[in-house]
Amino acid sequence: MENIKSYIDTHKDRFIAELIELLKLPSVSADPAFSQDVLNTAEAVKEALEKAGCEYVEVCETPGYPIVFGEKIIDKTLPTVLVYGHYDVQPADPIELWNSPPFEPIIKETEIHPEGAIFARGACDDKGQMYMHVKALEYMTQTRNLPCNVKFMIEGEEEVGSESLEWFVQNNREKLSNDVILISDTGMISKEVPSVTTGLRGLSYVEVEVTGPNRDLHSGLYGGAVANPINVLSKMIAGLHDENNHITVPGFYDKVAELSVEERAEMAKAPFSLEEYKDALKLNDVYGEKGYSTNERASIRPTLDVNGIWGGYIGEGAKTVIASTAYAKISMRLVPDQDWKEITELFQAYFESLAPSGVRVKVKPHHGGYPYVTPIDSLGYQAASKAYEETFGKTPIPQRSGGSIPIVSLFEKELKSKTILMGFGLNSDAIHSPNEHYGVWNYLKGIETIPYFYKYFVELSK
Amino acid sequence: MENIKSYIDTHKDRFIAELIELLKLPSVSADPAFSQDVLNTAEAVKEALEKAGCEYVEVCETPGYPIVFGEKIIDKTLPTVLVYGHYDVQPADPIELWNSPPFEPIIKETEIHPEGAIFARGACDDKGQMYMHVKALEYMTQTRNLPCNVKFMIEGEEEVGSESLEWFVQNNREKLSNDVILISDTGMISKEVPSVTTGLRGLSYVEVEVTGPNRDLHSGLYGGAVANPINVLSKMIAGLHDENNHITVPGFYDKVAELSVEERAEMAKAPFSLEEYKDALKLNDVYGEKGYSTNERASIRPTLDVNGIWGGYIGEGAKTVIASTAYAKISMRLVPDQDWKEITELFQAYFESLAPSGVRVKVKPHHGGYPYVTPIDSLGYQAASKAYEETFGKTPIPQRSGGSIPIVSLFEKELKSKTILMGFGLNSDAIHSPNEHYGVWNYLKGIETIPYFYKYFVELSK
Numbered sequence: 001m002e003n004i005k006s007y008i009d010t011h012k013d014r015f016i017a018e019l020i021e022l023l024k025l026p027s028v029s030a031d032p033a034f035s036q037d038v039l040n041t042a043e044a045v046k047e048a049l050e051k052a053g054c055e056y057v058e059v060c061e062t063p064g065y066p067i068v069f070g071e072k073i074i075d076k077t078l079p080t081v082l083v084y085g086h087y088d089v090q091p092a093d094p095i096e097l098w099n100s101p102p103f104e105p106i107i108k109e110t111e112i113h114p115e116g117a118i119f120a121r122g123a124c125d126d127k128g129q130m131y132m133h134v135k136a137l138e139y140m141t142q143t144r145n146l147p148c149n150v151k152f153m154i155e156g157e158e159e160v161g162s163e164s165l166e167w168f169v170q171n172n173r174e175k176l177s178n179d180v181i182l183i184s185d186t187g188m189i190s191k192e193v194p195s196v197t198t199g200l201r202g203l204s205y206v207e208v209e210v211t212g213p214n215r216d217l218h219s220g221l222y223g224g225a226v227a228n229p230i231n232v233l234s235k236m237i238a239g240l241h242d243e244n245n246h247i248t249v250p251g252f253y254d255k256v257a258e259l260s261v262e263e264r265a266e267m268a269k270a271p272f273s274l275e276e277y278k279d280a281l282k283l284n285d286v287y288g289e290k291g292y293s294t295n296e297r298a299s300i301r302p303t304l305d306v307n308g309i310w311g312g313y314i315g316e317g318a319k320t321v322i323a324s325t326a327y328a329k330i331s332m333r334l335v336p337d338q339d340w341k342e343i344t345e346l347f348q349a350y351f352e353s354l355a356p357s358g359v360r361v362k363v364k365p366h367h368g369g370y371p372y373v374t375p376i377d378s379l380g381y382q383a384a385s386k387a388y389e390e391t392f393g394k395t396p397i398p399q400r401s402g403g404s405i406p407i408v409s410l411f412e413k414e415l416k417s418k419t420i421l422m423g424f425g426l427n428s429d430a431i432h433s434p435n436e437h438y439g440v441w442n443y444l445k446g447i448e449t450i451p452y453f454y455k456y457f458v459e460l461s462k
Numbered sequence: 463m464e465n466i467k468s469y470i471d472t473h474k475d476r477f478i479a480e481l482i483e484l485l486k487l488p489s490v491s492a493d494p495a496f497s498q499d500v501l502n503t504a505e506a507v508k509e510a511l512e513k514a515g516c517e518y519v520e521v522c523e524t525p526g527y528p529i530v531f532g533e534k535i536i537d538k539t540l541p542t543v544l545v546y547g548h549y550d551v552q553p554a555d556p557i558e559l560w561n562s563p564p565f566e567p568i569i570k571e572t573e574i575h576p577e578g579a580i581f582a583r584g585a586c587d588d589k590g591q592m593y594m595h596v597k598a599l600e601y602m603t604q605t606r607n608l609p610c611n612v613k614f615m616i617e618g619e620e621e622v623g624s625e626s627l628e629w630f631v632q633n634n635r636e637k638l639s640n641d642v643i644l645i646s647d648t649g650m651i652s653k654e655v656p657s658v659t660t661g662l663r664g665l666s667y668v669e670v671e672v673t674g675p676n677r678d679l680h681s682g683l684y685g686g687a688v689a690n691p692i693n694v695l696s697k698m699i700a701g702l703h704d705e706n707n708h709i710t711v712p713g714f715y716d717k718v719a720e721l722s723v724e725e726r727a728e729m730a731k732a733p734f735s736l737e738e739y740k741d742a743l744k745l746n747d748v749y750g751e752k753g754y755s756t757n758e759r760a761s762i763r764p765t766l767d768v769n770g771i772w773g774g775y776i777g778e779g780a781k782t783v784i785a786s787t788a789y790a791k792i793s794m795r796l797v798p799d800q801d802w803k804e805i806t807e808l809f810q811a812y813f814e815s816l817a818p819s820g821v822r823v824k825v826k827p828h829h830g831g832y833p834y835v836t837p838i839d840s841l842g843y844q845a846a847s848k849a850y851e852e853t854f855g856k857t858p859i860p861q862r863s864g865g866s867i868p869i870v871s872l873f874e875k876e877l878k879s880k881t882i883l884m885g886f887g888l889n890s891d892a893i894h895s896p897n898e899h900y901g902v903w904n905y906l907k908g909i910e911t912i913p914y915f916y917k918y919f920v921e922l923s924k
Contacts, residue, residue, distance in 0.1 A: 201682060205780045214744035218894070220663060220865030223795050224765030225756045227749035230790075231699060231768050238700035241693070282676035287689035287820035294687045303686030306693050307783050312770035313791060318667045318828045320793055320866075321769050328692075329775060331782055333685050358749035366780045403682030404782075432680070 001455060004448055007139050012444055016107070016118070018048070019131050019443070022087075023105040023120040029065060029088035029160045038156050041087045042066045045134075045154050052134045053141030054152065060172075062164035065156030069175065072141065073149045079461045080149040081454060082178035084411070084419075085130030085185065086158035089122035090432050097434035107440065112191070112428055117437040124438035125431035129184035129424060130154060132446035140451050147458040151178060158185075161367070162407050169414045180380040180457060181411050184446060186401060186423030191441065193271055194392045196384050197421035199299065199400030200408060202334030202371035204344045205307075208351060209362040210236065211325040216312075219320040227358035229326040230311045236354040236361075237328065240304055244290035247304045247332075249350045252343065257336045259300055267295060270397050299400040303333045329366075333402060340368035369406025372419070379460045380420040387422075387452035391445060422446075422453065463917055466910055469601050474906055478569070478580070480510070481593050481905070484549075485567040485582040491527060491550035491622045500618050503549045504528045507596075507616050514596045515603030516614065522634075524626035527618030531637065534603065535611045541923045542611040543916060544640035546873070546881075547592030547647065548620035551584035552894050559896035569902065574653070574890055579899040586900035587893035591646035591886060592616060594908035602913050609920040613640060620647075623829065624869050631876045642842040642919060643873050646908060648863060648885030653903065655733055656854045658846050659883035661761065661862030662870060664796030664833035666806045667769075670813060671824040672698065673787040678774075681782040689820035691788040692773045698816040698823075699790065702766055706752035709766050709794075711812045714805065719798045721762055729757060732859050761862040765795045791828075795864060802830035831868025834881070841922045842882040849884075849914035853907060884908075884915065 008015070027041035028034040042059050045068045049057045054070035065088065073080075092102035100106050105120035118128065133152070140146035153176060155165055169176060186197040212229040213222070242248050259267070272295055278286060288297040297303070311326030313319035332347065334340055348363040355361040374381055376398045388396040401421075408419045424446040430436045470477070489503035490496040504521050507530045511519045516532035527550065535542075554564035562568050567582035580590065595614070602608035615638060617627055631638060648659040674691040675684070704710050721729070734757055740748060750759040759765070773788030775781035794809065796802055810825040817823040836843055838860050850858040870881045886908040892898045 203682075203782070205782070212743075212745065212749075217743070218865065219765075219767045219769060219793055220665075220795060221863070222760060223767045223793075223864060224750050224763055225748060225760040225864075226743065226745060227747075228767045230771050231703070231766075234696040234699035234768065234771070235703075237693060237696035241697075281674075281679070281688065283674065283688060283820060284822075285689075285819035286687060287674075287694075287818060288686050298684060298687040301686055303681075305681045305685045305690045305784055306696065306774065307681055307781060308774035308776045308785070309692050309696070309788065310772045310776040312768065314770045314772040314789075318791065318793070319769060320665070320667070322767055323770070326771065327776075329780065331681055331685075331780070333682060356749060357747035358745060360746075401683070402685060402687075403680065 001145055001451055003143060004139060004451055007143060008444055008448055015135050015444070015447065016440060019128055020105045020118065022127050022131060023118065023122055024103055026103045027088045027122070027156065028091050029157050030091050038065050038088060042068050042156055045087050048131070048134050049152055052138040054137070060168065062168050064164040067156070067164070067168050068152065068154040070152040071150065072137070072146065074146060075149070078148040079179040079458055080151060080177065081457065082151045082153060082176060082181045083133045084181055084183045085133065085154045086126045086156065087130065087154050088156040088159050089127065090125070090159050092121045094434060099435055110437070112426065113439040113441060115439065115441040117439045119435060119437040121436055123436050124425045124429040125436065126158065126185045128438040128443055129446065132184060132424070132443060133182070133450060135447045136450035139447070140454065145451060147454050151176065165407055166410055169410060173414060176415055178415065178417055179461065181415070181417055181419040182422065182453065183419055184422050184424060185405065186421045187425035187427060187429070188423055189270065189397060189399065190426065194388045194394060194396040195399040196381065196388070196396045197401045197423055198376060198381065198398040199373040200371060201299070201302070201402055201404050202338060202340050202369050203331060203404040203406065204334060204340045204347065204368040205329070205331040205366040206344060206347060207364045207366060208328050208330060209325055210355065211360045212358060213322065213324055216324050217322040219322045222322055226322065227356060228322050229359055230323055232356060232359050233311070233326040233328060236351060237306060239354050245288055246290070247302065249346050251346045252302070255337045255339065256302060264296065267300070268293065270295065270399060298402040300335055302335050302338060304330065306330050333404065334371050336371045336373050338371060340370060344368060369404050370409035372408045372412070373400070374418055374420065378418050379457065380418050383453050383457035383460055384420050384422055386456040387449050390452045391449045422449070463607050463913055465605060466601060466913055469605060470906055470910055477597050477906070477909065478902065481590055482567045482580065484510070484589050484593060485580070485584055486565055488565045489550045489584070489618065490553050491619050492553050500527050500550060504530050504618055507549050510593070510596050511614055514600040516599070522630065524630050526626040529618070529626070529630050530614065530616040532614040533612065534599070534608065536608060537611070540610040541641040541920055542613060542639065543919065544613045544615060544638060544643045545595045546643055546645045547595065547616045548588045548618065549592065549616050550618040550621050551589065552587070552621050554583045556896060561897055572899070574888065575901040575903060577901065577903045579901045581897060581899040583898055585898050586887045586891040587898065588620065588647045590900040590905055591908065594646060594886070594905060595644070595912060597909045598912035601909070602916065607913060609916055613638065627869055628872055631872060635876060638877055640877060640879055641923065643877070643879055643881040644884065644915065645881055646884050646886060647867065648883045649887040649889060649891070650885055651732065651859060651861065652888065656850045656856055656858040657861040658843065658850070658858045659863045659885055660838060660843065660860040661835040662833060663764070663864055663866050664800060664802050664831050665793060665866040665868065666796060666802045666809065666830040667791070667793045667828040668806060668809060669826045669828060670790050670792060671787055672817065673822045674820060675784065675786055678786050679784040681784045684784055688784065689818060690784050691821055692785055694818060694821050695773070695788040695790060698813065699768060701816050707750055708752070709764065711808050713808050714764070717799045717801065718764060726758065729762070730755065732757065732861065760864040762797055764797050764800060766792065768792050795866065796833050798833045798835050800833060802832060806830060831866050832871035834870045834874070835862070836880055836882065840880050841919060842880050845915050845919035845922055846882050846884055848918040849911050852914045853911040884911070
């Protein structure tokens with residue numbers, strides 16, 4: 001596999017050109033105006049997989065956008081790696097904040113990327129990261145370095161909740177059978193500090209309504225005499241945290257797996273500058289649960305955040321109204337071993353109990369997902385670690401992310417295999433934001449690292 | 463003056479027809495699309511005043527919409543009554559909730575108004591109530607019953623904050639000089655229970671902003687580690703009331719004039735059914751400051767209400783965002799002898815002090831007004847009381863309203879005279895709402911009662 005560097009050197013201009021073609025397709029799954037583009041992108045991914053060496057590729061119909069399945073089976077007695085990725089992208093809005101059109105990719109140098117970065121919607125999330133796997137497969141098949149079987153499952157609804165994926169996985173367990181799942185849809189600490197995401201938080205997302213009077217009232221004539229739903233909602237939200245910023249929902253922490261002193265000490269070794277963190281967000285101070293560091297608060301601890309609130313008059317100027325109803329969207333990030341369905345019920349019961357007489361409260365659960373942790377002693381993690389050592393010259397840092405990828409728990413449940421999250425993106429890549437980009441260096445480094453994962457995974461599986 | 467009933471009987475169809483013509487003019491001051499209609503309405507009021515007997519009428523230019531001034535001076539040694547009203551109206555929105563077009567007045571019977579009510583925007587607020595004074599003047603001049611001088615000041619910006627009025631009053635003190643100001647722009651308890659509004663609450667209206675990070679953040683990656691502006695704003699709002707629903711702003715109550723036990727007992731005599739009140743608003747309970755009745759909470763006690771709140775994602779579905787900034791509009795209703803400018807400063811200082819480090823807070827004062835009380839032993843109040851006794855056969859109940867009419871304190875300050883609020887509207891008239899209406903009975907009863915006010919005011923002034 002020592003020829004990987006020279007293979008990339010020879011073909012890198014084409015690797016970049018192919019990705020740029022893929023990025024020109026505006027596969028925005030959230031907006032029906034782009035539905036034909038989404039379908040065209042699935043076809044483009046199918047062709048790319050075929051060219052890269054898959055023997056069988058299928059654009060599989062689903063109740064929503066199709067899932068592209070591909071495979072190359074070299075020996076049924078060898079292990080199988082299942083690569084997951086997605087070909088759909090976030091909407092480009094607000095378009096006016098882009099410095100170049102989101103679907104006309106260009107390469108520009110940045111401070112972090114002196115080798116250049118590709119600017120386009122989806123450059124990092126996830127077309128760029130997904131396409132590294134396609135090009136790694138090309139290398140392995142072209143140079144006869146593919147040491148095991150490989151399957152691809154590339155979906156088109158990740159940015160809108162992966163609604164068809166559960167149905168697809170449940171109906172294709174045999175087709176998708178594998179020994180390890182490999183995903184590049186996360187980030188790493190920096191170009192100098194590789195890391196592998198070992199944990200994801202779960203999620204419970206709810207919407208709440210507090211209703212007082214049956215209609216909007218004049219605040220002069222009724223103010224002070226009836227419960228104001230906005231004031232009441234504010235008080236109820238305030239009651240969800242105590243003075244140490246612990247969440248007050250009874251039973252909320254009962255199943256939280258506390259990390260040992262050693263594990264926390266290990267986590268604390270990850271390079272982190274509180275000053276840089278605050279400076280990047282223009283904050284004069286951080287804020288959070290007493291007794292935990294910023295990194296811990298954002299990864300190993302559960303949270304409760306209001307994601308949206310509205311009620312009453314929100315236009316220009318003044319209107320003296322008491323709103324009939326006030327609303328909020330609230331999400332809780334969960335950690336092992338919290339059960340999102342149970343947490344949703346605990347929240348609902350407690351939130352309703354906070355309401356004074358004089359108002360009615362509704363709690364509507366939206367959706368949720370389970371937290372996930374990959375053990376660092378698993379074969380997959382060990383293989384990934386060795387792959388990074390090979391190409392970065394450094395052992396990657398296992399890192400728990402605060403985000404949620406609910407499909408990872410779905411895969412474990414339905415396919416009974418562990419997921420390895422080898423992400424090559426950076427925090428500065430502006431995914432979901434204007435001017436999303438992906439470093440050329442990161443793209444090529446991913447292509448270089450992935451074949452080593454296959455190599456070590458097969459060796460360790462023997 | 464015993465011929466007033468027969469005069470009204472003879473002319474009532476014309477009185478109604480004239481009001482209906484005035485109501486056809488869509489004088490919506492808030493919407494520039496209606497600016498010509500607003501100007502046309504000023505001209506219509508001018509003509510009506512001339513026909514009713516004013517000797518001098520002028521459409522006075524202001525920085526905004528004109529103010530119609532009219533007068534009939536019969537003897538400079540006699541007292542002068544200044545009538546204030548407004549010819550502009552609220553927007554008709556939401557138009558789809560009207561059962562008949564808002565500017566095509568129709569008369570329909572209702573349960574409360576078996577004699578019929580005029581349905582149109584402005585029917586009660588304030589064209590109908592203002593026009594009672596025009597027709598009362600017609601009666602007094604036509605029948606030689608005008609016992610004193612009269613002036614009219616009818617403005618066109620009441621529904622948008624009376625911005626030009628202060629300028630006009632300050633620049634026309636001599637022209638507007640008077641012994642008492644008479645306004646019909648409020649309501650009475652019921653057709654069987656006449657009342658005179660003796661108190662109005664003041665107002666301080668502010669907008670607040672709480673800013674955390676410099677941009678919206680992903681709640682998975684940052685949740686729990688930075689102050690969430692919506693959670694923080696909720697907590698700050700919750701901190702503005704204590705467990706007894708007293709307002710916690712230090713110094714807030716220092717200047718509140720507490721009523722005596724006797725005054726509160728007098729207030730408690732006003733007919734009021736808590737069950738009917740709750741039933742009308744579909745509330746299972748009332749809510750408010752401990753130690754005070756519902757009527758007291760809504761009139762003699764100051765309040766603090768959030769009139770609008772917004773931040774984060776408020777569309778359909780779910781978005782896991784931590785908003786950079788959360789906003790609220792907050793108003794405080796004030797009572798004698800609170801100073802709205804001082805209260806605004808106290809609020810600002812206290813609200814800022816509630817902010818944790820990790821957020822920045824802005825408090826932007828919008829506007830305000832002073833509370834007002836008319837002493838019931840004043841000449842004007844006594845004259846009004848006798849007028850109602852004459853036409854309703856009952857002594858009116860002095861009633862303090864929870865609303866605010868900031869111009870009343872302006873008049874007292876600039877013109878040094880007391881204002882008498884003889885309102886003939888009912889709570890059910892739906893002012894500012896779809897299907898606004900004004901009872902024909904109320905309209906004619908107002909025309910009948912007003913001349914007696916003049917009569918008794920002159921008699922008591924001797």
